[in-house]
Amino acid sequence: MCVKHTSIPNKKYSGGDEVLRFLLNRLGQSAILLLIVTIITFFLINLAPGGPASTMRMDASPEERQAMVEKLGLDQPIHIRYIDWITNALKGDLGVSFTSSEPVVQRIAERLPYTIELTVFTIILSITIGILFGVISAIKRGKAQDHVINFFSVLGLSVPAFWLGLMLILLFSINLGWLPSSGVGARGADFNFWGWISHLIMPVLILTTTVLPNIVRFTRSSMLEVISQNYIRTARAKGAKESIVLYVHALRNALIPVVTIIGVLIPRLLSGAVITEAIFGWTGIGTLILEAARGRDYPLVMGVTVVITVVVVLCNLIVDLIYSRIDPRVKNV
Amino acid sequence: MKTKKWRFMSVILVFFLLLAGCSYGGDSSNSSGDQSEGEGTGSDPKKGGKVSIPIVADPTFNPWHPNAYAESNVVNRVLFSGLTQPGKDLAPSPDLATKWETSDDELEWTFYLRDDVLWHDGEKFTAEDVAYTFNEIVLNAELGANNSSYFQKVKEVQVVNDYEVKFIMESPVAALPAYLSFNTEIVPKHIFEGQDPWELTSFNKVNPVGTGAYKLKSYTSGQSVILERNDDFYGDVGLLDEIEYKVLPDVNTHVAQILSGELSIFALDDLASIERIEQADGVSVFGRETPRFFWIIVNHEEEKYQDKRVKQAILHAIDRQNIIDTVLKGYGTIADAGIAPALEEYYTDDVARYDYDPEKAKELLAEAGWTDTDGDGIVDKDGEPFSIDFKIGIQGDLEAVSQMVQQYLVKVGLDVKLNAMEWNAMIQDVVVNRNYEMSLNWWRYPADPDLSAYMHSANVKGNNIPHYQNPELDKLLDQGAQTSDVEERKKIYIEAQKLMAEELPYIFLWYPQEAQVRIDKLKGVPDLAFGDALHYIHEWYIEE
Numbered sequence: 001m002c003v004k005h006t007s008i009p010n011k012k013y014s015g016g017d018e019v020l021r022f023l024l025n026r027l028g029q030s031a032i033l034l035l036i037v038t039i040i041t042f043f044l045i046n047l048a049p050g051g052p053a054s055t056m057r058m059d060a061s062p063e064e065r066q067a068m069v070e071k072l073g074l075d076q077p078i079h080i081r082y083i084d085w086i087t088n089a090l091k092g093d094l095g096v097s098f099t100s101s102e103p104v105v106q107r108i109a110e111r112l113p114y115t116i117e118l119t120v121f122t123i124i125l126s127i128t129i130g131i132l133f134g135v136i137s138a139i140k141r142g143k144a145q146d147h148v149i150n151f152f153s154v155l156g157l158s159v160p161a162f163w164l165g166l167m168l169i170l171l172f173s174i175n176l177g178w179l180p181s182s183g184v185g186a187r188g189a190d191f192n193f194w195g196w197i198s199h200l201i202m203p204v205l206i207l208t209t210t211v212l213p214n215i216v217r218f219t220r221s222s223m224l225e226v227i228s229q230n231y232i233r234t235a236r237a238k239g240a241k242e243s244i245v246l247y248v249h250a251l252r253n254a255l256i257p258v259v260t261i262i263g264v265l266i267p268r269l270l271s272g273a274v275i276t277e278a279i280f281g282w283t284g285i286g287t288l289i290l291e292a293a294r295g296r297d298y299p300l301v302m303g304v305t306v307v308i309t310v311v312v313v314l315c316n317l318i319v320d321l322i323y324s325r326i327d328p329r330v331k332n333v
Numbered sequence: 334m335k336t337k338k339w340r341f342m343s344v345i346l347v348f349f350l351l352l353a354g355c356s357y358g359g360d361s362s363n364s365s366g367d368q369s370e371g372e373g374t375g376s377d378p379k380k381g382g383k384v385s386i387p388i389v390a391d392p393t394f395n396p397w398h399p400n401a402y403a404e405s406n407v408v409n410r411v412l413f414s415g416l417t418q419p420g421k422d423l424a425p426s427p428d429l430a431t432k433w434e435t436s437d438d439e440l441e442w443t444f445y446l447r448d449d450v451l452w453h454d455g456e457k458f459t460a461e462d463v464a465y466t467f468n469e470i471v472l473n474a475e476l477g478a479n480n481s482s483y484f485q486k487v488k489e490v491q492v493v494n495d496y497e498v499k500f501i502m503e504s505p506v507a508a509l510p511a512y513l514s515f516n517t518e519i520v521p522k523h524i525f526e527g528q529d530p531w532e533l534t535s536f537n538k539v540n541p542v543g544t545g546a547y548k549l550k551s552y553t554s555g556q557s558v559i560l561e562r563n564d565d566f567y568g569d570v571g572l573l574d575e576i577e578y579k580v581l582p583d584v585n586t587h588v589a590q591i592l593s594g595e596l597s598i599f600a601l602d603d604l605a606s607i608e609r610i611e612q613a614d615g616v617s618v619f620g621r622e623t624p625r626f627f628w629i630i631v632n633h634e635e636e637k638y639q640d641k642r643v644k645q646a647i648l649h650a651i652d653r654q655n656i657i658d659t660v661l662k663g664y665g666t667i668a669d670a671g672i673a674p675a676l677e678e679y680y681t682d683d684v685a686r687y688d689y690d691p692e693k694a695k696e697l698l699a700e701a702g703w704t705d706t707d708g709d710g711i712v713d714k715d716g717e718p719f720s721i722d723f724k725i726g727i728q729g730d731l732e733a734v735s736q737m738v739q740q741y742l743v744k745v746g747l748d749v750k751l752n753a754m755e756w757n758a759m760i761q762d763v764v765v766n767r768n769y770e771m772s773l774n775w776w777r778y779p780a781d782p783d784l785s786a787y788m789h790s791a792n793v794k795g796n797n798i799p800h801y802q803n804p805e806l807d808k809l810l811d812q813g814a815q816t817s818d819v820e821e822r823k824k825i826y827i828e829a830q831k832l833m834a835e836e837l838p839y840i841f842l843w844y845p846q847e848a849q850v851r852i853d854k855l856k857g858v859p860d861l862a863f864g865d866a867l868h869y870i871h872e873w874y875i876e877e
Binding site: 048049050051053054055056057058059060061062063064065066067068070071098099100101102107110111166169170173174177180181182183184187278279280281283287288290291294295296 | 390391393399400402474475476477478479481482531532534537538553554555556557579580581582583585586589590592593594595754755756757758759760761762764765774776778786794795796
């Protein structure tokens with residue numbers, strides 16, 4: 001509802017209607033999208049070679065495999081199983097995990113907070129450093145600082161996360177012995193602040209190296225575009241301090257495209273940085289996806305897919321709403 | 334301008350200081366963890382401390398659950414106990430049962446149980462628990478319990494009195510005590526009775542109750558399982574305070590963590606990083622014999638593989654020692670038949686052997702009618718080129734091994750197409766649907782020479798994946814399975830090995846050794862494969 005204020009004041013009421021209509025429209029689209037995603041995923045995983053019965057030990061007897069198939073109801077035709085699944089899902093029941101016999105919702109709820117933790121730290125670190133470096137690189141265009149930042153951006157984008165992760169473990173955990181190489185640290189009663197932070201450092205660093213360059217480069221190009229605009233020249237001409245011109249006049253407008261890229265990056269991080277989480281034994285959504293796929297845990301795969309789709313859709317929606325708030329020219333129609 | 338440059342530099346500086354600051358924090362938390370561990374060992378040098386063991390996924394605390402894979406086995410073996418366990422010579426030795434005997438016709442086995450065993454919740458363990466575990470779970474075909482195929486010949490388990498049970502057999506099974514030592518743990522009747530054993534999540538996933546030397550302290554899905562010492566254990570009470578299983582899906586992490594001292598022991602599957610571990614201080618690698626053999630199988634349903642000369646030619650074509658030296662880094666010995674040297678009593682190498690000899694391979698192929706008539710480098714017969722669809726699953730070093738095998742076979746004129754598949758897809762195709770021509774993999778079996786499951790013609794629908802059928806071998810396998818006199822059995826299995834080596838139901842490659850990686854501080858681990866050594870975890874200790 002805060003979006004209302006972004007509209008031009010004399011159109012206050014129709015503006016509210018517009019936002020509401022926009023929201024309803026988008027939610028309707030999202031529901032259809034979600035349905036399509038579930039159908040495709042359901043059929044894809046069920047038709048993929050190797051079902052849950054083939055995840056059993058190699059020397060499991062045919063009788064043992066058959067018992068598993070019947071127990072999981074996989075002897076039913078696939079369309080019937082989908083209809084069962086979707087009917088239950090609409091009631092909020094995502095089924096029971098094949099591999100652990102626990103409710104899928106519970107398994108996801110256990111893991112999601114850890115991924116959110118990683119995402120929040122990564123985004124905060126990436127945004128602050130990314131925007132700062134992006135701005136520096138733009139105003140120092142062609143100078144040494146710009147080249148250094150560019151060099152590291154390209155490096156960060158090109159170095160594979162799994163390699164860098166292993167190298168960091170080698171350096172900080174094995175050679176120096178400073179940081180624990182994996183895990184999320186003790187939680188609950190044994191929680192201690194440094195234990196927590198020390199487990200976070202390496203995974204956040206790895207994720208940041210993949211996210212940061214995007215933000216740096218976006219900020220840089222958008223800043224370059226903005227500082228060549230007439231109103232910046234006007235601001236300078238009227239004698240505003242350079243720092244005010246840059247950070248008040250230019251940056252605010254330069255950030256608009258950056259919001260979009262952040263909106264794209266957040267769902268990517270929330271849907272689980274599979275490789276990073278696996279290397280650092282970080283028990284988030286990423287490792288859960290891995291477990292689900294490896295164990296042919298159909299209900300879990302479906303559950304995670306639904307959750308990730310919802311996250312992506314919501315993030316996009318929020319970005320669109322924020323967009324209209326920071327740029328009044330954008331209308332959500 | 335100067336101030337701006339400084340600002341830039343200071344931002345960089347702050348960033349690194351921040352990192353350094355955080356690192357320092359991590360350091361202090363680590364060392365404080367070590368200290369608290371050290372304090373535990375204060376009074377008695379042997380008691381205290383903990384070991385950390387990696388598992389690749391969340392375990393299921395029910396040894397019979399169809400989802401209880403390797404990661405569950407290593408936990409359940411410590412939480413629960415079986416009637417027997419592998420002795421330090423791998424022969425079945427007493428655990429919950431103190432002794433056992435068989436009737437003259439070998440159709441009845443009597444097991445005498447300990448009377449001093451308590452479940453972790455304080456209830457008394459009795460013969461009822463054994464009877465329940467078998468009659469209601471293992472022998473219930475609808476449930477499809479893990480490993481239940483080993484007990485197909487068991488009709489039922491009868492309670493004689495509180496501490497005596499009888500296994501009633503349909504036909505004699507000499508290996509019964511060995512089977513009972515292999516992932517065959519007893520579960521408590523007082524908790525399972527009236528429940529669906531697979532749906533009992535409060536036990537299987539939350540609060541298992543066993544009889545083992547350690548009991549569950551805490552479990553966090555995706556992170557760790559921590560067991561603590563069971564002071565009421567019926568055997569020698571454990572020395573370690575805690576056993577920690579860390580859920581670490583990535584095996585590279587296992588290597589990193591044992592080098593950084595965060596893990597204590599595990600069996601390394603992929604030997605690519607073994608040299609780095611061997612060179613590291615404070616960590617050692619031990620080669621351990623295990624009852625396993627690597628094999629190539631060919632589908633005997635296809636006519637060309639019914640000629641044993643073709644299989645012998647394949648063996649002559651492959652330089653197995655070279656593969657052992659390069660891919661396995663020396664951790665293995667060439668196999669001639671299926672019975673591994675780990676089973677010292679039964680193993681023999683006095684059988685037909687196939688040295689690396691490509692010329693001999695070509696000769697044998699020519700004898701079988703396969704020669705290169707059109708000069709395209711591929712042998713053919715009746716105008717048909719010898720082309721092979723070689724399907725394997727991607728796991729451990731299987732792919733690296735198969736690529737070398739492919740090279741060797743191409744050299745003698747076989748047109749081999751390697752098809753490396755995702756593991757579950759391979760199982761579906763090769764094991765379940767039998768839609769394959771050649772494959773490469775390995776078997777691990779209980780410490781008993783009975784290989785009927787893998788090569789007896791009665792099991793062509795089961796684990797006799799190559800569809801091998803030979804009445805002569807069947808007869809020997811049947812005799813061996815039904816004879817419990819060790820001397821008698823030895824003779825039978827020596828003969829069986831000679832036959833296997835000659836006829837090649839499997840194209841035997843090598844007996845891999847387990848590369849057991851262990852920190853030097855960890856002592857008291859018997860000279861056994863990791864999985865077997867877990868039965869003796871109460872003897873393990875940390876030496877500072």
